[in-house]
Amino acid sequence: MYAGIDIGSLTAEALLIGDGGIVGHEIMSVLPNPVDSAREVMGRLLKGKGLDWKDIEYSVSTGYGREKIQKEGLAQENLSEISCHGFGAFNLDRQVRTIVDIGGQDAKVIKVDGKGKLENFVMNDKCAAGTGHFLEAMSRALDVGLAELGPLALRSKKPLEMSNRCTIYVETEVIHYLQRGAAREDVAAGITQAMAERVVSLAKRVVPQNRVMITGGVAKNEAVKKALERALGMAIVYPGLDPQLIGAYGAAVFARGKGGGS
Amino acid sequence: MITLGLDIGSLFSKAVVLDGDDIIGERMIPTTGNVAREIPTLMADAIKAAGLTRDRIECVGATGNGQDLVKGADFREDVVNCVGAAAGFYVPQAASVIDVGGQSITSIALDEDGEVVNFMRNDKCASGSGRFLEMMAAKLGVGIGEIDAAVRRSSRVVGISSQCGVFAESEVITHVNNGEDKNDVMAGVCASVAKMVSAQGRRFGSSGVYTVTGGVANLDAVTRIVHEKLGGEFQRFPFNPQFAAAIGAALLGDAD
Numbered sequence: 390m391y392a393g394i395d396i397g398s399l400t401a402e403a404l405l406i407g408d409g410g411i412v413g414h415e416i417m418s419v420l421p422n423p424v425d426s427a428r429e430v431m432g433r434l435l436k437g438k439g440l441d442w443k444d445i446e447y448s449v450s451t452g453y454g455r456e457k458i459q460k461e462g463l464a465q466e467n468l469s470e471i472s473c474h475g476f477g478a479f480n481l482d483r484q485v486r487t488i489v490d491i492g493g494q495d496a497k498v499i500k501v502d503g504k505g506k507l508e509n510f511v512m513n514d515k516c517a518a519g520t521g522h523f524l525e526a527m528s529r530a531l532d533v534g535l536a537e538l539g540p541l542a543l544r545s546k547k548p549l550e551m552s553n554r555c556t557i558y559v560e561t562e563v564i565h566y567l568q569r570g571a572a573r574e575d576v577a578a579g580i581t582q583a584m585a586e587r588v589v590s591l592a593k594r595v596v597p598q599n600r601v602m603i604t605g606g607v608a609k610n611e612a613v614k615k616a617l618e619r620a621l622g623m624a625i626v627y628p629g630l631d632p633q634l635i636g637a638y639g640a641a642v643f644a645r646g647k648g649g650g651s
Numbered sequence: 652m653i654t655l656g657l658d659i660g661s662l663f664s665k666a667v668v669l670d671g672d673d674i675i676g677e678r679m680i681p682t683t684g685n686v687a688r689e690i691p692t693l694m695a696d697a698i699k700a701a702g703l704t705r706d707r708i709e710c711v712g713a714t715g716n717g718q719d720l721v722k723g724a725d726f727r728e729d730v731v732n733c734v735g736a737a738a739g740f741y742v743p744q745a746a747s748v749i750d751v752g753g754q755s756i757t758s759i760a761l762d763e764d765g766e767v768v769n770f771m772r773n774d775k776c777a778s779g780s781g782r783f784l785e786m787m788a789a790k791l792g793v794g795i796g797e798i799d800a801a802v803r804r805s806s807r808v809v810g811i812s813s814q815c816g817v818f819a820e821s822e823v824i825t826h827v828n829n830g831e832d833k834n835d836v837m838a839g840v841c842a843s844v845a846k847m848v849s850a851q852g853r854r855f856g857s858s859g860v861y862t863v864t865g866g867v868a869n870l871d872a873v874t875r876i877v878h879e880k881l882g883g884e885f886q887r888f889p890f891n892p893q894f895a896a897a898i899g900a901a902l903l904g905d906a907d
Contacts, residue, residue, distance in 0.1 A: 515814060515818075557777040557786070
């Protein structure tokens with residue numbers, strides 16, 4: 390049995406794999422201390438499966454406090470979350486070379502080589518444009534739920550152009566469009582288009598390569614995915630696993646390699 | 652010659668009446684979605700404040716984002732040239748101007764004759780703009796007119812690390828929820844704005860004589876830190892700096 394432990398800013402994930410594949414996984418809200426989070430989330434997973442810590446042959450930690458978790462003996466090794474995310478995505482689909490990960494507060498584009506090893510990455514956590522925060526602000530301005538924004542945008546036949554990049558200015562632009570009587574779906578499509586443009590300009594810095602996988606909360610918005618495909622001129626695939634678990638999965642696959650599994 | 656300058660900005664619209672180079676009337680209103688219909692009243696009020704009637708105005712110049720909304724203007728001019736004209740004329744020694752408007756920060760380089768030779772504008776990002784300051788003050792429940800007083804009451808500076816207005820707003824809320832004093836957070840917001848303004852100012856080596864215009868220039872809490880950071884010699888714009896572009900538009904009307 391091989392384990393991956395990923396401690397994020399909001400949630401902690403644990404995942405177990407055997408030689409055959411995923412044995413089980415667990416997600417919970419983080420505790421104040423990452424070591425406690427790691428012990429608790431893996432403890433819950435093991436208990437649920439009727440297993441014990443002794444059954445883990447090799448464990449890899451990633452995310453917040455990954456070094457401390459290793460020092461406390463809960464993992465034999467630790468790896469950065471970017472490496473684990475890239476390796477996890479690659480192992481879900483061996484054709485993947487580029488991973489676009491858009492979270493609530495940041496956006497990352499990760500490139501991996503033909504073995505799933507991290508080649509390069511870029512990140513934006515300085516500007517809200519092109520992150521989930523942008524979509525949240527816009528769905529408020531449009532007065533629709535975050536989940537409805539995508540379906541609404543997909544109904545548009547002529548997306549409106551947003552002339553600004555800054556979230557604050559686009560918000561004003563959205564309000565102006567609505568005041569002038571623009572169709573809500575056309576405004577929504579303009580928003581997803583603007584979102585995609587920001588992500589593409591980030592992605593271009595690493596020269597994206599086929600196949601591209603999209604992960605993170607924003608991946609749930611299909612209109613953004615479609616706009617990204619158009620802007621990149623590339624098809625984008627979804628992961629065949631809850632996107633929250635990809636880091637833990639990557640860590641566990643890495644652990645299996647180190648632990649002599651196949 | 653009596654001229655009128657109008658600056659239809661992103662947050663405020665201003666009108667100024669000049670007799671030669673003397674300001675004899677001025678008025679300011681917030682820019683709303685209805686501003687096109689409010690401009691005639693704004694002009695009329697400024698003319699009235701000058702103790703004149705419309706027929707005495709020989710030239711009307713319009714500038715700002717909404718300059719096209721001004722009907723019957725004799726000319727329209729970019730805000731950079733208007734701010735440059737006003738600063739060049741009233742602060743003749745200035746080699747540069749930093750204009751902090753509602754949606755932009757612009758640094759303008761002037762030659763010995765007060766002519767604009769170069770400029771650099773950040774209007775892509777709200778960071779450090781009047782809008783940024785307005786958003787943060789609103790979250791703190793501090794009115795724009797009370798910012799200086801709030802900062803004077805602060806006992807320390809609670810720093811804001813994000814440049815992005817959206818992220819900075821979340822930071823402000825977190826600080827308030829953690830029980831930080833709103834005056835201390837306001838001081839942090841002003842320090843952050845000052846940092847972004849001076850970064851823009853430094854582009855034209857504001858080590859010489861410079862002035863600061865735009866609504867944010869009215870805030871001592873911001874300009875004090877800008878001067879510390881920039882060095883050089885600061886000379887105050889001799890009128891309300893928020894009117895600089897409108898004054899410039901009126902001045903250019905006399906020159907034409």
